Amino acid sequence: MRVQVEIGRCEGYANCVVAAPDVFSLDDEYLVVVDAPTPGEEQRAAVEEAVRSCPAAALALQDD
Amino acid sequence: MARAGRVVVVGAGLAGLRTAEELRAAGHDGPLTLVGAEEHLPYDRPPLSKQVLTGSWEPERVALRSADALAELSLDLRLGTRATGLADDAVVLGDGERLPFDHLVVATGVAARRLAHQPRHERVHELRTLEDCLRLQAGLAASRSLLIVGGGFVGAEVAAAARAQGLDVTIVEALPAPFGRVLGTAVAQRCVRLHRDHGVRVLAGARVEELRAGEDGVVLTLADGSVLEADRMLVAVGTSVDAGWAGGTGGAGLACDDHGRVAGRDRVYAVGDVAAWHSPATGDRERVEHWTSATEQARVAARALLGRPVEPAAADLPYFWSDQYRTKIQMVGRPHLADTTRIHDTPGGAAPSVAVYLRRGRLVAAVSFAAPHLLARLRPLVAGAAPEPEVRALTDALGLVPA
Numbered sequence: 001m002r003v004q005v006e007i008g009r010c011e012g013y014a015n016c017v018v019a020a021p022d023v024f025s026l027d028d029e030y031l032v033v034v035d036a037p038t039p040g041e042e043q044r045a046a047v048e049e050a051v052r053s054c055p056a057a058a059l060a061l062q063d064d
Numbered sequence: 065m066a067r068a069g070r071v072v073v074v075g076a077g078l079a080g081l082r083t084a085e086e087l088r089a090a091g092h093d094g095p096l097t098l099v100g101a102e103e104h105l106p107y108d109r110p111p112l113s114k115q116v117l118t119g120s121w122e123p124e125r126v127a128l129r130s131a132d133a134l135a136e137l138s139l140d141l142r143l144g145t146r147a148t149g150l151a152d153d154a155v156v157l158g159d160g161e162r163l164p165f166d167h168l169v170v171a172t173g174v175a176a177r178r179l180a181h182q183p184r185h186e187r188v189h190e191l192r193t194l195e196d197c198l199r200l201q202a203g204l205a206a207s208r209s210l211l212i213v214g215g216g217f218v219g220a221e222v223a224a225a226a227r228a229q230g231l232d233v234t235i236v237e238a239l240p241a242p243f244g245r246v247l248g249t250a251v252a253q254r255c256v257r258l259h260r261d262h263g264v265r266v267l268a269g270a271r272v273e274e275l276r277a278g279e280d281g282v283v284l285t286l287a288d289g290s291v292l293e294a295d296r297m298l299v300a301v302g303t304s305v306d307a308g309w310a311g312g313t314g315g316a317g318l319a320c321d322d323h324g325r326v327a328g329r330d331r332v333y334a335v336g337d338v339a340a341w342h343s344p345a346t347g348d349r350e351r352v353e354h355w356t357s358a359t360e361q362a363r364v365a366a367r368a369l370l371g372r373p374v375e376p377a378a379a380d381l382p383y384f385w386s387d388q389y390r391t392k393i394q395m396v397g398r399p400h401l402a403d404t405t406r407i408h409d410t411p412g413g414a415a416p417s418v419a420v421y422l423r424r425g426r427l428v429a430a431v432s433f434a435a436p437h438l439l440a441r442l443r444p445l446v447a448g449a450a451p452e453p454e455v456r457a458l459t460d461a462l463g464l465v466p467a
């Protein structure tokens with residue numbers, strides 16, 4: 001499972017951070033940082049929620 | 065998987081689009097019709113009081129999906145079409161056509177509420193649709209002052225956008241404190257301070273007596289006799305629901321169970337701002353007008369409709385964000401239930417800050433100012449209604465001090 005970010009779309013809403021704090025954070029410019037680009041299976045529900053909750057559609061989840 | 069048959073979704077906003085997508089993702093390969101009153105492809109509303117209003121986005125960017133992405137959903141897309149009536153197994157459209165369905169999802173959202181005696185005038189604005197937004201944007205560009213009636217989040221964001229363009233801005237709120245209804249008094253004071261620090265005049269406890277608009281401006285008379293004048297006015301006093309065509313009564317929206325099934329109907333669901341879902345957490349029905357509620361409900365309802373397993377948990381925890389003057393305000397849970405509110409600041413009395421809301425010693429909500437990472441840590445505690453000592457242990461561990 002791999003997290004993909006289209007950084008040009010990110011608007012810094014931080015909804016992804018709220019949904020999956022172990023996977024996403026924001027940098028000083030309020031852009032998303034993926035702390036865990038290949039999260040474990042136990043993070044799946046949280047990451048799927050993050051993908052859904054991103055208003056900018058900047059995130060995607062790809063299965064290996 | 066149970067066959068869903070012909071599925072009709074009415075309302076082509078965020079909740080309607082997401083429902084269509086979730087239905088396809090969960091395996092519905094039968095007929096799927098999406099009916100929307102607006103002419104536009106489904107678009108997003110939060111940027112209307114933020115990026116589009118300030119001009120940092122071209123209006124086209126509000127589209128939720130490209131025409132190509134929509135085409136992939138194989139929808140019978142009926143834009144510019146309003147549903148006006150509901151029979152047992154068919155939706156009646158504005159032009160009289162009957163659209164038969166096996167399952168119906170109502171996702172018609174809400175409208176901006178108008179004040180009694182609100183004049184229809186070029187200088188008096190509301191903000192719900194893309195047209196509203198573009199009209200307001202043009203209006204602000206040609207104005208030096210703005211009166212905002214209503215101290216909610218939409219009004220607050222417009223205040224911030226208008227200040228950034230150098231306008232004189234006054235917020236007029238009927239309650240003792242703007243935002244007070246949502247955030248409670250102590251936290252609302254923080255928001256008021258934020259606005260005052262940015263040069264916005266905030267008049268609380270101010271009841272509007274009369275509202276006039278003319279060639280060269282707007283005039284607001286308050287109950288205490290004072291008179292306010294400005295170049296234009298935004299009325300942002302909340303929303304109103306009109307679901308009468310689908311059997312909704314009063315302004316309450318459509319009463320649903322915790323999977324979105326409309327009470328008393330087998331094959332009708334409702335999602336998004338129009339829907340009053342039953343909350344297992346509170347035992348009550350509540351309508352939550354938040355972006356993520358619409359997306360979570362779309363997922364739950366689509367899967368329930370198809371007979372697929374669902375975990376409605378995230379749909380039952382309200383979450384909201386607002387951007388004002390580059391300060392991100394985020395909220396999770398139900399602040400209005402609280403009997404106690406505590407604010408914790410970064411040492412020095414500044415943001416990042418969080419407010420925790422407790423009811424009988426248990427956490428029911430949290431609000432953060434410029435602190436998404438802190439809110440993220442508090443969210444599981446809100447979801448689990450954590451006891452006060454546990455909340456305190458976390459705010460201590462995060463290095464925050466009571467205000």
Ligand SMILES: Cc1cc2nc3c(=O)[nH]c(=O)nc-3n(C[C@H](O)[C@H](O)[C@H](O)COP(=O)(O)OP(=O)(O)OC[C@H]3O[C@@H](n4cnc5c(N)ncnc54)[C@H](O)[C@@H]3O)c2cc1C
Pocket residue numbers: 074075076077078079080099100101102108109110111112113145146147148171172173174191192193218309335336337338352353354355356358383384385386387
């Ligand atoms: C200016 C603004 C800023 C916002 N900012 C935020 C924010 O920062 N954070 C947040 O969490 N939420 C925010 N929201 C709220 C969020 O946008 C809503 O919760 C969300 O749009 C709800 O989606 P919905 O699909 O239920 O309703 P809508 O987006 O309103 O879509 C409903 C659609 O149904 C159509 N319709 C209505 N009646 C009929 C009918 N009879 N037949 C056919 N079609 C019909 C409407 O024309 C509309 O296009 C904001 C809202 C506004 C207006």
Ligand code: SF4
Pocket residue numbers: 009010011012013014015016017024031032053054055056057058059
């Ligand atoms: S939710 Fe989306 S827009 Fe917001 S910070 Fe995360 S990636 Fe960026």
